[in-house]
Amino acid sequence: MLGNMMFQPLLISSLIEHAARYHGDTPVISKNTDGTITKTDWTHISENAKRLANALRGLGLNSADRVATIAWNNHRHLEAWYAISGSGMVCHTINPRLFPEQLIFIINDAQDRVVLFDKTFLPLIKGVKAHTPNVEHFIYLGAFDQDVADAIPEVKFYDALIAENSADFDWPEIDELSASSLCYTSGTTGNPKGALYTHRSTILHTYAISLPDSLNLSSRDIMLPVVPMFHVNAWGTPYAAAMVGATMVLPGPGLDGASLVQLIDEFKVTVALGVPTIWQGLLTAAKQAGSKLDSLKRNIVGGSACPPAMMATFKNDYDCETIHAWGMTETSPLGSSNQLKAKHATLSEQDRFKVRLSQGRPPFGVNLRITDQENGTHELERDGHTTGNLQIKGHWIINQYLGKSSSALTSDGWFDTGDIASLDQDGYLTLSDRSKDLIKSGGEWISSVELENIAMGHPQIAMAAAIAAHHPKWDERPVIIAIKAPDSEITEQALLDYFADKVAKWQIPDKVIFVDSIPLTGTGKMLKRDLREQFGNVLLS
Known part of the structure; x- marks a missing residue:
């Protein structure tokens, strides 16, 4: 026997409809690529999403067509997200920090018909354009710009498309198992692989991350997603913000510590999301500026x-x-x-x-x-x-x-x-x-994460990576690659001594190498593969 309750498909369009109807005047604050600030709200995000949906239909796109975005966290990108998925198309967020060959691969693999982009990525678009024959339209996320028009003569301008199209658009009722968005893995080994999310999976995930025992999100929050929208959909927070009616502060390209401190203090951010390397920069900048980050809970x-x-x-x-x-x-x-x-x-x-x-x-x-x-x-x-x-x-x-x-x-x-x-x-x-980062020394496993946490616990270390280096007797031994904190005079031996009472003696690294920078992936993680290639034989000489 079936129950007697209404059935409504779980659709991403319902999120923006809810936000516009019940949280329409809640602010969405966006730092643009040129550094200016745009203050809008969920009502206008919804209206522009519908205008873009009409524009995409006018370009001949249909349900299930893939539309790519190469953009920072800003209000136009947010509007595009809801326009694309809400109208039944697939929003393909692209990590611009991938190698050009990988970008070409995923655009072709996804069979993207349209690419929307911020000006930062104009050289990237110009470089891959000739190698992506399936892309029919390039849309610049901004007003008319002569530099963009000169580089890509056939480009369309987002602001013009919005102005030309009506906000009168009925979101289609589609199967909740339809594809909604597409994210690719970072491709550290081989080509990136695509994960194709559904409307149903996204809505259920949105409920889950909003729960008190999860990220504990509500309409009282002022949310700063520092994690990029091209990195697993900013961990789903743009969807959750619409579901609960939270204020969003979108940081644009300024992900340095000083810029983030300014946004947190000026707009009274209560919750922020990002990777440890981002927070390291934030803490350093807050200390230098004398900020107590009073609003951040x-x-x-x-x-x-x-x-x-x-x-x-x-x-x-x-x-x-x-x-x-x-x-x-x-x-x-x-x-x-x-x-x-x-x-x-x-x-x-x-x-x-x-x-x-x-x-x-x-x-x-x-x-x-x-x-x-x-x-x-x-x-x-x-x-x-x-x-x-x-x-x-x-x-x-x-x-x-x-x-x-x-x-x-x-x-x-x-x-x-x-x-x-x-x-x-x-x-x-x-x-x-x-599993690929574990260090196997003499048949025993050593956790690189544990060694990194210890190293970064030293007040004179800003960042540290632990890697496996080849060893003639023990197969592999740990080596620490570290960046000193500003004005630090710590020595290699002093850092090695710091490990003495924190791990077993055989787990203490064999060597510390101080560097000026550590390579990061497009999502802010330390790129240990590159470090192993550079320093993997340092114990053999």
């Missing part, structure tokens, strides 16, 4: 493990709660987030901080397990100590990659993340490492 850290010293600084110096989260492109991305349970209230502050260091527990909608590294489907005990392959399944987890006929899952239906981790009885997840 929580920061969400994902992308890679947050150093304990960074969490302590946010808490002790800025009274800001750090929510550790974990996810990946294939998981939409949220797989876990760290909120305490009622029973943790009785713990000491130090013990609560230890719980906070984990990547948290899964929300309803996904499930986690760890399995034997030799037998990928044999589940291991959730005791908080035993480590194994981290696997996940749920409503917003990938089933197969775009264009691939084979499943991306294990034989019993789980997605293997490539992470090595432990779980406790409450589901709290602690990542040991990426």
